[in-house]
Structures are given as structure tokens and as C-alpha cells.
Amino acid sequence: MQNDSHYPNRKFSTSTLSLKFIAWISSVLILTLGAAAGYFTSNQQQLLADSLKHKAETLGNFVALISPDAIVSFDISTLDKFVKQLSTDPDIKFSVILNNEGKALTTYLPEPLTLQQVNQWISHTANAGQKHRVSTLHFPIHHYQDKLGEVVIGFDTQQLQQLMRQSLTKQFVIYIAIILFLSLIIFHIFRYSVMQPVRKLREGASRVAQGQFNHKIEIYSGDELGELALCFNNMLQEISADRKKLLETNMRLEDEVALRKQATDELSKLSRAVEQSPASVVITDLEGNIEYVNPKFTEVTGYTSAEILGKKPNLLKGGNAPKSFYRTMWNTLVSGDIWEGEFENRRKNGETYWESATIAPIKNASGTVTHYLAVKEDITERKEFEKRLYEQATHDALTGLPNRNLVYDRLSQLIEQTKRNGGWVAVIYIDLDNFKMVNDTLGHAAGDKLLIAVAQRLRSILRTQDTLGRLGGDEFLALVNGTDEDISHINQIASKLVKSLESDFEINDKLFVVTSSIGIALHPNDGDNPEALIRDADLAMYHAKKRGRNNFYFYNAAISRLSMEDMELKSNLQRAITRNEFYPVFQPMIRLIDNAIIGAEVLLRWESREQGNIPPIRFIPIAEESGLIGNIAEWTFTDVLDKARHWKIPADEEFTLSFNISPRHFHHEGFSSFIASMAVRAREQGIRLALEITEGLLLDNQPVVIERMYELQQAGIAIAIDDFGTGYSSLSYLKHYPINQLKIDQTFIDGIPGDKNDCMLTETIALMGRKLGYRLVAEGIETADQAEFLRKLGVEYGQGYLFAKPMKDHDFVSFIHKLPG
Incomplete structure (x- = not known):
């Protein structure tokens, strides 16, 4: 925005305009009044001259009219009277009556001259009239048709000139006063009607130049300046509105520029993030053709961008997932939803690997799906770890058999299966009788070897579909199911399990005999949940131990007396706190x-x-x-x-x-x-x-x-x-x-x-x-x-x-x- 420093002497410009106007007005007045004064003076001078001339002509003609008789009679005294009478007029400088020969008959002269000198003086005066400011007039004297002579009158023009000078002086003073008066009046009129509005216009323009658009110019007149002020105010309003719109547009543009810069930065950041992402990123069209892969994809799969672009992702399929898996995935994507899951894929070198993938549709501004975005993470190590962890969580680390948790899970499944299809489930609880002796004699390492050998023998007796698990220590649990017709086979299986452990075990070059006590509970006869069946089988196993070990025993009602012990235990528990029996x-x-x-x-x-x-x-x-x-x-x-x-x-x-x-x-x-x-x-x-x-x-x-x-x-x-x-x-x-x-x-x-x-x-x-x-x-x-x-x-x-x-x-x-x- 420019300021006043770019426009020096603005006030002087306004004064100059005033001076110019006054100078022009004064010049016009001077010229006009001067011309009027000259014209008036000339007219006045002519009027005075005509007046004198008329007076002289009247006097001269009068004297000429009355003089003939005096001339004829040569009455000089009468002629002197006429001349003397003329001389009384202050404007007459001299008067002479001449005869036909030009000789002065009588005269009035300012100097004491003789009559003989009259003609010479008149001639001298006439020739020097301009010098003496005298004007001469000749009036002929006739008697009938005969000319008797003439009356010569000399008028003094000095008084006329003095009057003219006085008149001119007065007129000059009056004209000067008029000029000053009119100039002041015109100046004030010009000042209030022109200069003041011009000043307001100038100040308004200056404010506009400084960017101030909220001050209108207050000029209320019906002339051109008022119209100019109205136009200026309208223009100011338009400029203010346009400037407001411009500022708003500028702000919007600045915001848009900032947003675009932010969007550009975000896009650049996103691009770098995708390029440097630790996860594989794949973009396909709606047909599944690959249009983009990031460097991590190349690193994981072994395929370069040139090799994979235009291909379909099924190039990576490991072949283990059923078709229904991919059909479900595509149905989810086509419906516009996000799909999450895991793939087993194959690298370029043929190795299989696991990926956790999230696939989402990319939609345009109108909500139409245009592409699909897949973000995938190589979870091969995690899968292997989870597999190990699952094995650890569900299998015994020493024997590789299912542990207690997995056994419980499989027993629950068998119970549900039996409820649906009929049949029975036998829960066979196996406890080694002499295991502590091996641990005490040879240590835990030898005991572990024995447990592994026991697990192998027990597993060899059971069918493939049967479950053998290790509950912990020297306790094993077998799950066998069948139909009602072959329930008698349980005795055979239990007998084979007992006998399988009667043979010697060679541990660290030493032979050990380890027998077993086995308890059996049946579903649905003895219980309908894993906890009850295992508990009943455990009770039956303890009963087998009490009966001499190395045998098996079926749970029956007689063993239920143990429930009475539990009831007694529960009763004692209620009193144990008050008795201070806990520590x-x-x-x-x-x-x-x-x-x-x-x-x-x-x-x-x-x-x-x-x-x-x-x-x-x-x-x-x-x-x-x-x-x-x-x-x-x-x-x-x-x-x-x-x-x-x-x-x-x-x-x-x-x-x-x-x-x-x-x-x-x-x-x-x-x-x-x-x-x-x-x-x-x-x-x-x-x-x-x-x-x-x-x-x-x-x-x-x-x-x-x-x-x-x-x-x-x-x-x-x-x-x-x-x-x-x-x-x-x-x-x-x-x-x-x-x-x-x-x-x-x-x-x-x-x-x-x-x-x-x-x-x-x-x-x-x-x-x-x-x-x-x-x-x-x-x-x-x-x-x-x-x-x-x-x-x-x-x-x-x-x-x-x-x-x-x-x-x-x-x-x-x-x-x-x-x-x-």
C-alpha cells in the first residue's frame, strides 16, 4: 500500500490550484474592467470634448450671428463686449474677431498683445495648440450672403485633461476595489463551492491510497462536484466491496495454498511412508491386476516391480487355502467392506511364507470403488513361534503328548459327539507305581527318559483316533470312544495298557520295572463333563492303587464315599478360619x-x-x-x-x-x-x-x-x-x-x-x-x-x-x- 511519501507537496498542489484560479479570475477581471474603463474614459473624453465643442459652437455661432452689424458699423466697443463676454467662460482661453482680411477687430488674449500681433499670435497659438493644450474654432460672420469675417475661439483643454485624469484616478480606484471585492467573493465562493469539495475529494483519495475504505466523502451539492463525490462514494463502496471480496478470496487462496501445501506434504509423507513401510503394500484395479507394489513387497516375495505389475496376486498363492476362502474374501471386497485375514503364500524362490493382510476398497469422491489396497505383513516367524507356543501350550514338552488342557478340550468334544451320535467315552487315568524310585535312584534326567519310554508303550497300545495325554508328573490320561456294541473292549484295552508296562525298562544301562494303576470312568454313566469324568477316573485309579497296584478299576457307586469325605472337608473348611488352622x-x-x-x-x-x-x-x-x-x-x-x-x-x-x-x-x-x-x-x-x-x-x-x-x-x-x-x-x-x-x-x-x-x-x-x-x-x-x-x-x-x-x-x-x- 502506498503512502503520502510517494506524493510530495500535496497541500501545495491545492494552494497552487487556488492561486491559479485567483490569477485567472483576476486577469479576466482586470482585462474586462480595463477594457470597460478604457471604453468609458474614451466615451467620457469624447463627451466632454463634444460638450466643449458644442458650447464653443453655440457661443461662436451666437457671436457670429450678432456681430455683423457691429462689424459693418465698425463698432469696436460692441465687439469688445462680445469678446469680453466670451472670456468669462473658464474654458475659453482666448477669443478674436477677424475681418475678411484676417485682421483682428477685437480680441481677448492671455497676453497683452497689440492688434497687429493678433494674427501672428493666433497663427503661433494655432500652430502650438498642442503644446499649450488649446483648441481653436473658427466661426464665419456673414451679413446676408457676404462674409464679413470670423470669430476665432481658443478653448483650454487642460481642464478637460485634468478632469479626465481625476476621472481615470477615481475609476482606477473603483475598479481596483471592485476587482478585489469580486476576487474575494469569487475566492470564497470558489473556496467553499469548489476548493473545499476538492480538498475532501483529495483527502478521500489519500485515504483510499492508504487502504482506508470506511470513510465516505461528505459533499452534499447538486453540482458536478456533488455528483463527483457521489460517484466517488459509490466507487469507494464498490472498491471496498471488491477489496473485501479480494481479501476473502486472497484468504481463501492462502488457505487453499496452505491446504494444498499441507496436502502435498502429507502426500509426500504418505508416499515416503508407503515406500519405506515395513509392511508390503499392493494396489490393484477392480479386476485384481497389480498396479503398484512397494519395495517391501519386492523384498518379501522376491519379485521385482517389473515382474509383478499387471499380474494378479494369485501368482503368490501357496495352494493350501480352499477356494471358498478366496470367494469369501472377494465377496467382502466387492460389497465395499474391509477384509482381514492370513495367507499362506509362495515366494519367487518357491518358499512358503505367511502374511497377515488387510485389504480395503479405495473409493473416489463419489464413493465408487476404483481400486483395492492391500497392506500385508510377513508373519512367518510369528506363525512358527505361535506354532511352538501352541505345541508348548497344548503338548507336554517332554513326551510330546497332549497336555492337560488339550486332553480336557478333546474330552469335551468327545462328550458332545457322543451326545449327538450315541456311544460311550472311556476316560482312562494312568499313574505309574514305582516312578519315584527311578527319580530318587538315577535323578530327574533318568526319570524323564522313563516317562518318554512309558509314553511310547502306551501310545502303541491305543488306536490312532484315541488320545493319550500327560497330565503331569507320572500321570497319563487316555481317551477312548466307541459304540454301545463294543463297550466290552474297554476291559481289553485297559488290560493291554497294564501289561504293556510290566516289561522291564532299560534306563542308563539299568533295568527297571514300572507298573501302573489305572482308573476308568465312562460317559454317560459316570458323568457328562470332563471335570467329573476325570475326577471319577482319578478316584478309581486311587482305588486301584489301594487294591495292590498294577491293575485297573472302574468307577462305581462304592467310590462315591469319597464324596462324603469332600463334604466333611467342606464342613471343616468353614471352621478352619475361626480355629486358626490355616497358616x-x-x-x-x-x-x-x-x-x-x-x-x-x-x-x-x-x-x-x-x-x-x-x-x-x-x-x-x-x-x-x-x-x-x-x-x-x-x-x-x-x-x-x-x-x-x-x-x-x-x-x-x-x-x-x-x-x-x-x-x-x-x-x-x-x-x-x-x-x-x-x-x-x-x-x-x-x-x-x-x-x-x-x-x-x-x-x-x-x-x-x-x-x-x-x-x-x-x-x-x-x-x-x-x-x-x-x-x-x-x-x-x-x-x-x-x-x-x-x-x-x-x-x-x-x-x-x-x-x-x-x-x-x-x-x-x-x-x-x-x-x-x-x-x-x-x-x-x-x-x-x-x-x-x-x-x-x-x-x-x-x-x-x-x-x-x-x-x-x-x-x-x-x-x-x-x-x-
């Missing part, structure tokens, strides 16, 4: 790098007055079924924290107490608030609480469980997965829960560092735990080699008989102050 024991958790104690796992024991020492595996299920588990848990937390007040825990490091929690707690109202209050109390004593849950709880995937876990974590309570690796754990479960700690199950620790499979699985769990940021605790450490192996894997903490067995309160206090930390 906690503590198994220390050790930091492997320096053997410092960092906490303990709290385990509950029950010393019943009627039944003696009852293990948790016996009374915990009954407590859960009866609903007493909540009261027992509250007592346990309260009693442990009461005892912890006297421990004098070092304040330089956080001390953790870990409690095993029943899954049923997560469904009880008030559980979270109670544990949170216990956590506050524990923090006041320098203790952090941790809750150990089983992997089975994660399988529920119920919102209430997730909500409770987050509430506990927000209260500062750590969540640990107990016996990790023995259940159905997977990455998909772990990522949904606020887990802080993984406890590696003892079944993996037993075989390290000698067993390669246990080492590999333990290493895999440790690697996964570190990547996910979990605290790792190894259970069941019994040797220094195991501790050293775990420490090198990055497992920070451990517990087991190498460090200490579970101990009562007073022994635990001594242990705390004996170890560092």
Missing part, C-alpha cells in the same frame, strides 16, 4: 544376578484337627466350589500383612509378595476394592502386592475380568501369569491384558540346560517376555546350572529349592536378613 508359608523370590531376595510367593497350608495336613490341591477346589475361597483369601491377605509388620524390610528396594488368586475372585463384587485396600496397607510397609493368575483365566476373555485386572493394575498391583507355557497362552491373549510378570513353569526348568527342547522353549519364552516388557520369574530352580542358564537368557528372578523351600513366618524372617538385599 501361610513363604517361598523366597531371588534376583539371579546377585542372589538378593526381592520378595516371596505366599502359599497357604491347612493343618486340620480332624484330617491332619491337607494339601491345597485337595481343599482349594472344594473352597472354590463352596464359595469359601473369598473368605480364605481375605484371611490370608490380612494375616500375611499383619506378620509383615515385624519383618523390618530394607527400604532401599521394593519388596514383592505374590499371592495365588482363584479365577472366581474376578467375578466377585468388592474383590478389586478389597485388594486395593490391602495394596495401600502393603505400601505403607514397603511391600508391593502381586497377584498370580492361571492362563485358564485368560481364556475366558470376559469384559469383567479385563476390567478387574485394569482396576488392580491402576491400584499399583502387579499381575503375573503363573505356570506360563502350560496353558493355551498366545500373543493374541497376552496383548489384551495388563500383564506385568510371567512365571516360567517348572516343567521347562527341569530339563535345562541339558535338554535342547526345554532350552529352546525357555529361551523363546524369555525372549518374548523381554520384548513385551514383562518381568520374568523362573519356578522350580533346583541347580546352579539352571540358575546360570536362566541368568544368561535375561531372566532376572527365580525361586526353587536351590534357594529355599517354602517356610513359615519366623524362618522366613531369618532368611530375609541372612541374604543380601
Whole structure:
């Protein structure tokens, strides 16, 4: 925007215009009045001259008319009277009466001249009339037709000239006054009617030049300047409106430029992101022809852009997915929805690999699908890891047989199948009779070899469709199903299983005889759910052991008396808290790098007055079924924290107490608030609480469980997965829960560092735990080699008989102050 500095002397320009106008007006007035004055003076002078001449002619003609008789009579005195009478007129300078000969008969002269000198003087005066400012007139004197002479009158023009000068002076003064007066009047009229509007126009134009469009020019007149002001204001309004529109347009353009720049930046960023994406990106047309692939696609598949563009993605098909899989995918995409799934594809070199893919339709502004976008991630390693993890979660690491979880799952399926199709299911519970002797004699490594050999013999007896699983330790479970007609074959199968183990086993160049006790429960006769059938088979197996071992026994009503024991146990449980029959024991958790104690796992024991020492595996299920588990848990937390007040825990490091929690707690109202209050109390004593849950709880995937876990974590309570690796754990479960700690199950620790499979699985769990940021605790450490192996894997903490067995309160206090930390 320009300012006044670009237009110097603006005020001077206005003054110059005024001066120019005044000069022009003054000049016109001067010229006009001067011409009028000249004309008037000339007329006046002519009038005066004519007046004098007329007066002289009148006097002269009069004298000439009355003089003839005096001349004829030569009456000089009369003539003198006439001349004297003429001389009285102030305008007559002289007068002379001449005869025909030109001789003066009488005269009036300003000088005393003789008559003889009259003619000469008249002649002299006439010739010098201009010099003496005298004008002469001759009037002839006639008598009848005869000329007698003439009257010569000389008029003085000096007075006439003086009058003219006075008149001119007066006129000059008057004209000057008139000019000044008219100039002032015209100036003021011009000033108010012209200059003031012009000044307002100039100021308005200056404001416009400075970008001020909100001031109108206030000129209210019906002349051209008023019309000009009106036009200027209209123009100003138009300019203001146009400028507003221009500014708005400019702002929109600036915004659009900014948006386009942002869009360009975003597009560039998106382009770089796609090019540098760690995931494969593929864009196809509606027919599935590939139009774009990013560098990661080339890296994963081995195909270059030139080789793949224009081709269809089925070039990569591994061939294992059914046609219905791809038909479902295309139906989803054609309907405009997003499809997510996994492919088993084939690289250019022939290798198969797994991809997790998300395929979405790309729509234009009108919502029409124009292309398809696929974002794919190579999950081959994850699949292999999940496969190993699945094997670990569903199979026994030592024998390769299905573990307890998988056996339960298959039993549930067989029960449902039997309900639909009829028939029976036999649950065969197998327990080795003399296994402890092998462990005690040759150690756990020899015991593992024996278990592997036992599994092979048992597997050889069963049919392919039958299931043989290891429940843990020296316990196996077989599932056999059939029709009602061949139910008698169960006796044959059970007999063959018993006899298959009667032959010697050679372990470490030594022969061992290991017999078995087998209990059998049948569906639908003995139960219609896995828990009941396995429980009944377990009871039957114990009955077989009581009958001398190395045999099998079918569950029957006689064994139901064990239910009475359970009822008695339940009754005693209700009184156990008030009798103070429960007591906690503590198994220390050790930091492997320096053997410092960092906490303990709290385990509950029950010393019943009627039944003696009852293990948790016996009374915990009954407590859960009866609903007493909540009261027992509250007592346990309260009693442990009461005892912890006297421990004098070092304040330089956080001390953790870990409690095993029943899954049923997560469904009880008030559980979270109670544990949170216990956590506050524990923090006041320098203790952090941790809750150990089983992997089975994660399988529920119920919102209430997730909500409770987050509430506990927000209260500062750590969540640990107990016996990790023995259940159905997977990455998909772990990522949904606020887990802080993984406890590696003892079944993996037993075989390290000698067993390669246990080492590999333990290493895999440790690697996964570190990547996910979990605290790792190894259970069941019994040797220094195991501790050293775990420490090198990055497992920070451990517990087991190498460090200490579970101990009562007073022994635990001594242990705390004996170890560092």
C-alpha cells in the first residue's frame, strides 16, 4: 500500500490550484474592467470634448450671428463686449474677431498683445495648440450672403485633461476595489463551492491510497462536484466491496495454498511412508491386476516391480487355502467392506511364507470403488513361534503328548459327539507305581527318559483316533470312544495298557520295572463333563492303587464315599478360619544376578484337627466350589500383612509378595476394592502386592475380568501369569491384558540346560517376555546350572529349592536378613 511519501507537496498542489484560479479570475477581471474603463474614459473624453465643442459652437455661432452689424458699423466697443463676454467662460482661453482680411477687430488674449500681433499670435497659438493644450474654432460672420469675417475661439483643454485624469484616478480606484471585492467573493465562493469539495475529494483519495475504505466523502451539492463525490462514494463502496471480496478470496487462496501445501506434504509423507513401510503394500484395479507394489513387497516375495505389475496376486498363492476362502474374501471386497485375514503364500524362490493382510476398497469422491489396497505383513516367524507356543501350550514338552488342557478340550468334544451320535467315552487315568524310585535312584534326567519310554508303550497300545495325554508328573490320561456294541473292549484295552508296562525298562544301562494303576470312568454313566469324568477316573485309579497296584478299576457307586469325605472337608473348611488352622508359608523370590531376595510367593497350608495336613490341591477346589475361597483369601491377605509388620524390610528396594488368586475372585463384587485396600496397607510397609493368575483365566476373555485386572493394575498391583507355557497362552491373549510378570513353569526348568527342547522353549519364552516388557520369574530352580542358564537368557528372578523351600513366618524372617538385599 502506498503512502503520502510517494506524493510530495500535496497541500501545495491545492494552494497552487487556488492561486491559479485567483490569477485567472483576476486577469479576466482586470482585462474586462480595463477594457470597460478604457471604453468609458474614451466615451467620457469624447463627451466632454463634444460638450466643449458644442458650447464653443453655440457661443461662436451666437457671436457670429450678432456681430455683423457691429462689424459693418465698425463698432469696436460692441465687439469688445462680445469678446469680453466670451472670456468669462473658464474654458475659453482666448477669443478674436477677424475681418475678411484676417485682421483682428477685437480680441481677448492671455497676453497683452497689440492688434497687429493678433494674427501672428493666433497663427503661433494655432500652430502650438498642442503644446499649450488649446483648441481653436473658427466661426464665419456673414451679413446676408457676404462674409464679413470670423470669430476665432481658443478653448483650454487642460481642464478637460485634468478632469479626465481625476476621472481615470477615481475609476482606477473603483475598479481596483471592485476587482478585489469580486476576487474575494469569487475566492470564497470558489473556496467553499469548489476548493473545499476538492480538498475532501483529495483527502478521500489519500485515504483510499492508504487502504482506508470506511470513510465516505461528505459533499452534499447538486453540482458536478456533488455528483463527483457521489460517484466517488459509490466507487469507494464498490472498491471496498471488491477489496473485501479480494481479501476473502486472497484468504481463501492462502488457505487453499496452505491446504494444498499441507496436502502435498502429507502426500509426500504418505508416499515416503508407503515406500519405506515395513509392511508390503499392493494396489490393484477392480479386476485384481497389480498396479503398484512397494519395495517391501519386492523384498518379501522376491519379485521385482517389473515382474509383478499387471499380474494378479494369485501368482503368490501357496495352494493350501480352499477356494471358498478366496470367494469369501472377494465377496467382502466387492460389497465395499474391509477384509482381514492370513495367507499362506509362495515366494519367487518357491518358499512358503505367511502374511497377515488387510485389504480395503479405495473409493473416489463419489464413493465408487476404483481400486483395492492391500497392506500385508510377513508373519512367518510369528506363525512358527505361535506354532511352538501352541505345541508348548497344548503338548507336554517332554513326551510330546497332549497336555492337560488339550486332553480336557478333546474330552469335551468327545462328550458332545457322543451326545449327538450315541456311544460311550472311556476316560482312562494312568499313574505309574514305582516312578519315584527311578527319580530318587538315577535323578530327574533318568526319570524323564522313563516317562518318554512309558509314553511310547502306551501310545502303541491305543488306536490312532484315541488320545493319550500327560497330565503331569507320572500321570497319563487316555481317551477312548466307541459304540454301545463294543463297550466290552474297554476291559481289553485297559488290560493291554497294564501289561504293556510290566516289561522291564532299560534306563542308563539299568533295568527297571514300572507298573501302573489305572482308573476308568465312562460317559454317560459316570458323568457328562470332563471335570467329573476325570475326577471319577482319578478316584478309581486311587482305588486301584489301594487294591495292590498294577491293575485297573472302574468307577462305581462304592467310590462315591469319597464324596462324603469332600463334604466333611467342606464342613471343616468353614471352621478352619475361626480355629486358626490355616497358616501361610513363604517361598523366597531371588534376583539371579546377585542372589538378593526381592520378595516371596505366599502359599497357604491347612493343618486340620480332624484330617491332619491337607494339601491345597485337595481343599482349594472344594473352597472354590463352596464359595469359601473369598473368605480364605481375605484371611490370608490380612494375616500375611499383619506378620509383615515385624519383618523390618530394607527400604532401599521394593519388596514383592505374590499371592495365588482363584479365577472366581474376578467375578466377585468388592474383590478389586478389597485388594486395593490391602495394596495401600502393603505400601505403607514397603511391600508391593502381586497377584498370580492361571492362563485358564485368560481364556475366558470376559469384559469383567479385563476390567478387574485394569482396576488392580491402576491400584499399583502387579499381575503375573503363573505356570506360563502350560496353558493355551498366545500373543493374541497376552496383548489384551495388563500383564506385568510371567512365571516360567517348572516343567521347562527341569530339563535345562541339558535338554535342547526345554532350552529352546525357555529361551523363546524369555525372549518374548523381554520384548513385551514383562518381568520374568523362573519356578522350580533346583541347580546352579539352571540358575546360570536362566541368568544368561535375561531372566532376572527365580525361586526353587536351590534357594529355599517354602517356610513359615519366623524362618522366613531369618532368611530375609541372612541374604543380601
